[in-house]
Amino acid sequence: MVNSSTRAFGGPMKYIQGLGEFNKMAEYTNNYGGRAFFLIDGFLFKNLNNRLESIYKAGGYPYNAVPFSGECCQEEIERVSDLVRNVSADVLIGVGGGKTLDTMKAVASELGLSLIIVPTSASTDAPTSAMSVLYTKDGTYIKNIRHKKNAVLVLMDTEIISKAPIRLFISGMGDALATYFEAMANDASDSTNYIGKGYRRCKAAMAIAKACFEILMEDGIKAKLALERNICSEAVENVIEANTLMSGLGFENTGCACAHGIHAGLTELPSTHKFFHGEKVAFGVLCQMMLENTCSELFEKVMDFMVNIGLPVTLKQLDVENNPENVRVIAHFTAIENKLIKSEPMAINEEIVYNAIMAADAIGNYCLNKKNGK
Secondary structure, three states, rough: OOOOOOEEOOOOOEEEOOHHHHHHHHHHHHHHOEEEEEEEOOOHHHHHHHHHHHHHHHOOOOOOEEEEOOOOOHHHHHHHHHHHHOOOEEEEEEEOOHHHHHHHHHHHHOOEEEEEEEEEOOOHHHHOOOOOOEEEEOEEEEEEOOOOOOEEEEEEHHHHOOOHHHHHHHHHHHHHHHHHHHHHHHHOOOOOOOOOOOEEEOOOHHHHHHHHHHHHHHHHHHHHHHHHHHOOHHHHHHHHHHHHHHHHHHHHHHHHHHHHHHHHHHHHOOHOOOOHHHHHHHHHHHHHHHHHOHHHHHHHHHHHHHHHHOOOOOOHEEEEEOOHHHOOOOOOOOHHHHHHHHHHHOOOHHHHHHHHHHHHHHHHHHHHHHHHOO
């Protein structure tokens, strides 16, 4: 519970979203220093580095770029920090998915340098926050790290984002879906947000979390259908903003709860490591609704959305066999080892979480079978 009446709100200094914005990269980085250093997702490195060579050569600006190793872990943070020191970079740019961006946030925080975030998909709400999620080298969750500053710029090139695999876009909707539910849980328990040492939520943050949910319900299906036909429609632009800016501002300024707690518990099972963050969070939303006994009207609306959009609603869809041993692993870590679920406005123990997971899996299977006419 918050022990002060002080409210706080934070976020990146600037957010820019539009087609072709990556082509202006040298113009943006030159505002923060002479030498830019890029960390780029490995599978995108060749293509994007070739584009950067043309962009920076034309402007006569120096830059360095290296590929991301694949995991936001202490070893990768130290490796990239050493490379940045060696070239005396002035501004850091993370280009890629959530783990790439989280790594560059940690490097910028350690070295005290300005940071620009350039997501290549709308797969998580990580870009706007001053937080990194730290894992082991093999992908097991360790902890969340809070940094002192947010990025000076989050740059969303919707031309690049709309060409990313659609599964990433759907995963982003799973992550964004949690924002409203977790905001409501934190508000009910009067828990602290993630600004600095933790403060009470501003009304603006709650409004943003609600607007994020409303856009997903209104435009989510339309955006998915448009992207399946390689169309960057207004609905796609709206969901990109919801997945990234609204969800990011929402979670950082209100807090996480059960949905992200379940995600952390799922990472204890190696079979889940191949699934995206938002896919695991989405199942966590279902668990949170079971835990809180969400009203039927809202529950059915969210379940229909999740099933129709293709988000996981069962353990099997996350390659987890539903047996007591597996569910106990998830429940124990969520309830005992991880603090996120403590923001729920009710008493929490391992048995309560275990029952919520089992109930979520049962109703998820029921809804899938109903959709398939079984």
